[in-house]
Amino acid sequence: MSSVDDLPIQIKANRDGFILVPDEKASFQAIMSFVEQRLTESQEFFRGTEMSLDLRSRSLDTIEILSLNTLLADKAQVKLVEVRLSEDVTFFPHRSPSREDAPVKTPVLPSCENSPLIIRSTCRSGIRVESLSDCVVLGDVNPGAEIVAVGDIVIFGNLRGIAHAGAKGNRSARIWALSIEPSQIRIADLVALPPRGNKPTPKRFEIAEIQEDLIEVITL
Numbered sequence: 001m002s003s004v005d006d007l008p009i010q011i012k013a014n015r016d017g018f019i020l021v022p023d024e025k026a027s028f029q030a031i032m033s034f035v036e037q038r039l040t041e042s043q044e045f046f047r048g049t050e051m052s053l054d055l056r057s058r059s060l061d062t063i064e065i066l067s068l069n070t071l072l073a074d075k076a077q078v079k080l081v082e083v084r085l086s087e088d089v090t091f092f093p094h095r096s097p098s099r100e101d102a103p104v105k106t107p108v109l110p111s112c113e114n115s116p117l118i119i120r121s122t123c124r125s126g127i128r129v130e131s132l133s134d135c136v137v138l139g140d141v142n143p144g145a146e147i148v149a150v151g152d153i154v155i156f157g158n159l160r161g162i163a164h165a166g167a168k169g170n171r172s173a174r175i176w177a178l179s180i181e182p183s184q185i186r187i188a189d190l191v192a193l194p195p196r197g198n199k200p201t202p203k204r205f206e207i208a209e210i211q212e213d214l215i216e217v218i219t220l
Helices: 028-041 063-078
Strands: 009-014 016-020 050-054 079-084 115-118 129-131 135-137 146-149 153-159 162-165 173-182 184-187 191-194 206-211 214-219
Touching: 016 214, 028 063, 028 135, 028 173, 050 063, 063 173, 129 135, 135 162, 146 153, 153 162, 162 173, 184 206, 184 214, 191 214
Parallel strands: 016 050, 050 079, 115 135, 129 146, 135 153, 146 162, 153 173, 162 184
Antiparallel strands: 009 016, 173 206, 184 191, 206 214
């Protein structure tokens, strides 16, 4: 029988819900399989709860975090409310930026090229943000604001400004947002402008990616 230390991810209870703590040596596939199994076995127990993700020992990239978030929501309507990246860096995927959040005035690059840049507020007109890896925005990107990232761009809000993912030529980079209605989007060397007219509201996320040398927007 496996001990707690052998599990690919531990699910710990606290007064606010649950904390997910991935094992530092576990593969992402093993983590996802274990979480899916636990949610299936105890769906009613976990349904509608809130969970935090502690990545201080075992990091996940942006796509992996989003995949785990989708699994939690689809299987048991679990809300991922906090992601702890290090002792002093935490972001809150479902928190709306408050008036007390400091506006972004100048781009601040992460100290490590593999670390995502976390923007904790809405990016307003005149703001240009640059990231050496992925960029996560906890708010909207308004018209007149620009986000440039070497990796993916993930916006927990609406994209209405300019977003350029894969800025150094990575055509596999993606742009994620609750709604993509930009003045312009770019992925690597390709540029796309939004179509005119109204469009239906996406169910969860919209993703802009390159398909056959064109930037396409798909809805989850």
